[in-house]
Amino acid sequence: MQYVPWWHTLLTEPARPAWVRKRPDAHWLAVYTVCVGAFMGQLDASIVTVAFPTLQHDFGAPMGEVEWVALAYLLVLVATVAAAGKFSDMVGRKLLYTYGFALFALSSVACGFAPSLLALILFRAVQGVGAVMLQANSVALIATSIPKENLGRGIGIQGAFQALGLALGPTVGGFLIALGGWRLIFFVNLPAGILGCIAGWYLLPRSRYLAKRTPFDWFGLALFAPAAVALFGALSRAREVGFDSPQVLGMFAIAILFLGAFLLREKHTHSPMVDLNLFRSAPFSAGIVSGLLSYAVLFGILFVVPFLAERSFGLSTGMSGLVLTVLPAALGITAPFAGRMADRIGARPLTVAGMIVTGVGLLIAALFHGSPGVLAAELAIMGIGLGLFTPPNNAAIMASAPHTQSGSAGGLLNMTRSIGTALGVALAALVFGFASASESAAGTRVMTEHGFAMTAILLAAMALLAAGFAAIRGGRAHS
Helix, strand or coil: CCCCCHHHHHCCCCCCCHHHHCCCCHHHHHHHHHHHHHHHHHHHHHHCHHHHHHHHHHHCCCHHHHCHHHHHHHHHHHHHHHHHHHHHHHHCHHHHHHHHHHHHHHHHHHHHCCCCHHHHHHHHHHHHHHHHHHHHHHHHHHHHHCCHHHHHHHHHHHHHHHHHHHHHHHHHHHHHHHHHCCCHHHHCHHHHHHHHHHHHHHHCCCCCCCCCCCCCCHHHHHHHHHHHHHHHHHHHHHHHHCCCCHHHHHHHHHHHHHHHHHHHHHHHCCCCCCCHHHHHCHHHHHHHHHHHHHHHHHHHHHHHHHHHHHHHCCCCHHHHHHHHCHHHHHHHHHHHHHHHHHHHHCCHHHHHHHHHHHHHHHHHHHHCCCCHHHHHHHHHHHHHHHHHHHHHHHHHHHHCCCHHHHHHHHHHHHHHHHHHHHHHHHHHHHHHHHHHHCCHHHCHHHHHHHHHHHHHHHHHHHHHHHHHHHHCCCCCCCC
């Protein structure tokens, strides 16, 4: 019998047990396994920000340093998620996803035991690597696990779990911190991580379609990572000092320089980190651009609503968060139905209608926002619109990519989410700050309402622009 090294076993994707493969719902078991990671990823992203005041108090550090607990995680994510998608295409998506869960859980425990703020930031960066291994693979695993005619439904279910995690994050975070302090928000990831590892090992199928084992483009990653980090940093910093700040302009210049070098590298190398031919597909390129705009709209409105709720309506932070939860809740309820409809009628009518509904909801909110109840109804309209858009758009992007590049497509999709998030928050902060300051003589309430209205109008324009890009995608099936 031939000797097989132990480490070779750990680097080989195991087959599912026969009793799993023979089940008629085996592909749905894979989808719900991916949903565990989708839920935890969004929950963790939104739960940490609630702990900032507690972290500031316990470590005696300024807020600028405490914010690096979130930034370290996000910077690792945006810099490496596209590369992780390509890597999963070569070594196996199941392998990377399962080990990503293990790394995410173990680094979460390390975060919980962190003796200092610096240690917590470093462990959060490691946790970001685990999150990258999960997020770069999530949509790709669904796309390659279920029949194509059910792709929209599967991605819709995943979108519902993501929205649920986003909605519950602040509430769960506040409860856990009150129960046992900030360390508990990290320890809670351990049981979920164990569940995810076991489910992934037994319920996820092996990657049937793998890219050729060509050398990984490490030089391409070395060019892309600084570009992504500089762009993300510029957008994050712009919300505090404005887009005309020399610091922000310098980071934009660095991003453009490295991105240009990266594109030249990818165009001429035999083994690119990102296959630029993917962008020749209208469903793919239109989906990526409209997706970026949709995430900018989503997180722009999530950023600005608490100011209106607390300053204008006089709501507490808890009640403000409850009103805000309406949007992701409506998104999560709508997403599975939109995914199922996309399987029947295609993505284009749903994505166009979804962003038009979102834009209309924002315009109504800009004109009429006189009470928390009215605002909650408007947020529900926006959530329904985004729920109609997101799963069909993601399904169309994945359906337009070859199976051997599903990981790369999923990595680019998730990078788009990160950049869109930063762009939305930066633009919302800039417009809200400028517009509210322009009404300084009229009092805080009028200042806030004017700033909210101007921000909502900008986001509505971005939503309608996204609808335009969604309309130019070609074909019918998932496109």
